[in-house]
Amino acid sequence: MDHILPVSRGGPSSWTNLVSACKECNNRKADRTPAEAGMPLRVEPFDPALAYRVGGHVEGLPVLISA
Ligand SMILES: [Zn+2]
Numbered sequence: 001m002d003h004i005l006p007v008s009r010g011g012p013s014s015w016t017n018l019v020s021a022c023k024e025c026n027n028r029k030a031d032r033t034p035a036e037a038g039m040p041l042r043v044e045p046f047d048p049a050l051a052y053r054v055g056g057h058v059e060g061l062p063v064l065i066s067a
Pocket of ligand 1: 021025026
């Protein structure tokens with residue numbers, strides 16, 4: 001996991017400030033924002049608790065099925 005705004009610069013460990021990245025990309029980005037690193041986000045992060053709340057109640061959460 002990589003912080004979009006680095007912790008060293010005040011970034012929180014929240015759903016919307018964390019993205020998954022491989023070791024190489026994480027190292028390449030280092031202590032910079034995606035804009036500074038020239039690495040735009042492929043997917044805008046979101047809070048899953050909010051994303052599945054439709055019409056005032058929580059819809060079924062996705063289930064991970066292990067083969
Ligand atoms: Zn990578």
